[in-house]
Amino acid sequence: MEENLMEKVMEEVLKQLGDNKETPKGETAQPKANIGNPGLTEFVGTAIGETIGLVIANVDHNLHEFMKLDPKYKSIGIIGGRTGAGPQIMAADEAVKATNTEIISIELPRDTQGGAGHGNLILFGAEDVSDAKRAVEVTLKELDRTFGDVYGNSAGHIELQYTARASYACNKAWGAPIGKAFGVIVGAPAAIGVVIADTAVKAANVDIVGYASPSTTSFTNEVILFISGDSGAVRQAVMAAKEVGVKLLEALGNEPAPSNTQPYI
Known part of the structure; x- marks a missing residue:
């Protein structure tokens, strides 16, 4: 019993020593990177199908014109997936039902990372950035279902x-x-x-x-x-x-x- 107790005490001491190791001289302690979140305001999230959700609060005036966006839509939500199109479009269909947004465009690039199908690019238009972001969030959340x-x-x-x-x-x-x-x-x-x-x-x-x-x-x-x-x-x-x-x-x-x-x- 005493031997087991001593082993536990030593394990705890060694653990604490490991946690409190000093950074070698000349080096700066580096925080652990959160690769899943780039820390950008445009980033909303990712989901199945190599899908990324993004939002632009105020599209550049010149780009806005070349993209042929309706002038009332200053903000856009963006869904881009490398695999699939049906799941993302069906999820986006639920998003426009739930938000004050409009589908600006849907394109099907030739992609799929080697699969038989294609990828997708979906743009939502909104007068308020919160609506565009919400549409992207709903779409990402729905993907787990629409890939079923x-x-x-x-x-x-x-x-x-x-x-x-x-x-x-x-x-x-x-x-x-x-x-x-x-x-x-x-x-x-x-x-x-x-x-x-x-x-x-x-x-x-x-x-x-x-x-x-x-x-x-x-x-x-x-x-x-x-x-x-x-x-x-x-x-x-x-x-x-x-x-x-x-x-x-x-x-x-x-x-x-x-x-x-x-x-x-």
Whole structure:
């Protein structure tokens, strides 16, 4: 018992000595770097999909003109992701519902860090910087949910998105009817996308809003179907595409294709 007590005492003494080591002469003690936070006022945060959220309180006058921004929007919120587009756009759709902001633009750069899809750049416009920042915060927070029905392995990915009430981000990016149920079905590689698009429209009575193939998706290897209609029908079509798409992707990759987070549809 006494030996155990002595060992504990010695451990505590050595720990205290280690914590109180003097800095060698000629050297200055350096604080530990917080790499996750750069300490810039423009920085809001980061999230899944190599996504960064930023805000500019007052865009430079000359740049504002070249960006063709509405004069009333002095502040902008910025979402940029290297992987994905659907999750970020669907998250931004929730953000414009919850804030006094407008979607200025949505672009899909050819990126994805080697994946089959693309990246994204989304700009929010706001008269007040607090609104722009709030829109970015909401988007970042929503990403964990909207990545839930993205399934992937080394062969590619299947992505499903669904909202019971599309708003301005979905409308800006994909022409979704505002206020109606809307779904996005992505198959990558594109060959699988063609099959699951067909599966979806056969599974339920939905309206096709759009269809995108490699020549219209930043030349990425994916096919995307956009559908609208009754909420139950849209959801049924999306789920039918998911069932077939994940099976085909797993067969192609010869490995499981799990959800990126937690399925939400």
